[in-house]
Every structure is written in structure tokens, then in C-alpha cells.
Amino acid sequence: CYNCKGEGHMSKQCTKLKRKRDAEWFKDKVLLVQAQANGQVLQEDELEFLADPGTTESSSNQNVVTTNAAYQADDLDAFDSDCDELNSAKIALMANLSH
Template sequence: KVKCYNCKKEGHFAKECKKVKVKDYEYYKTKMLLTKKDKDEQVLLAEDQAWMESSSDSDLPINANMVFMAQIEKVLSDSESSSSSADDKISEVSYYLSESKSDLSMRLQNIMIILLLMVCL
């Protein structure tokens, strides 16, 4: 036989029950968890919005990496339009690299870019 989980009587389902739905511990626990989840999602959305506003490229100060990458892009675009040799391209890139030799991580990045250019050429 079927048993109603609302009124605990046999003969019908909870959907068909005429009594007002019993709001037990599980009901309130589920409702509380759903409310907390919605609140947490709203907090995350607000944090995402704040992060997006704070990480705008226009607000960033121009640093050596940005200048270096712009120079590399210029060299690459210029080299695509001209028919210079691989040695000319590497020496031109090396000229721009010589300005930023003080920082070890920058030097490693520069070496990797030169190697990448050599592979692509």
C-alpha cells in the first residue's frame, strides 16, 4: 500500500494530500541551505564584478614586460612585411633584449622568445 509522507496515512501520495504540508526538520534544513547557497552565489558574483573592474588593462601601469612585448610584436610584424634573413631578425630582437638584462626572470623569458623565434623561422 502507498503511504503519504505528509500526514503518514495510507491510501494516497503526499502530492494528493489534503492536509497542509508538514514542515519538518528536513524542510527547514533544505530551505536554509538553499538560502545560504543563493547568498554565497551573490557574494561570489559581487567579488567577480569587483575583480573584473579592478583588472582592467587600461588601469595597469606600463611596465618593462609590456614595452618589451610591444617591441617584439613590432619586430615580428616588420619582419613579416620585409624579406630579411633570420640572422637580421634575431639581431634586431637581441637589440631590444639587451635593455632588460638586469632581471634573471626577464632574461630567461627573453631567451625563450629568441628560441621560439628561431624555431618559427
């Protein structure tokens, strides 16, 4: 098993946590890619290890960022050099809309 380096089962059947992506993990990937490039027939668990990108579904979902357009507009005021003019323009617009 490429997950726990144990024998007698494949990584798909392994009950231990997935292996960390460390130097040894990358070394194993490189060796398998080289063996496959040389025409060596790989076993099922070796092919699964090559196909595994090393990320879980939950970690890829954590990269989703939600934004709020109103929040972004407020942030611009802090970096705008003439933010006083922008604020007074907002006040004038609000006053015109209320009449």
C-alpha cells in the first residue's frame, strides 16, 4: 500500500489516514512516472497512486471566496487619495435621491 507502506492490501482499502505530501511522497511519484515512461506495467494500486493529486475534496472547497460588492466599494475609500471628495459626492447623491 502506497498510503501506509504496508503489505497485504491496496491503498484503496487502507484504513489509515492518507499519506502527507512530503519529499518521500514526491520521490515515489517520480519513480512510478519514470517506470511507466520506460514501459513497465504498473499494478492497480500504483496507477491509483499516480492518479491521486494528493488533495481531498474538502481542501479544494476551502479555497472558495465569497465577496460582497458593497463591502469592496467601502474598502476603496481607505485607499483612494481623494476619498473626501468621494464621500461628499455620496452625500450629495443621497440628498438628491431623497428629494
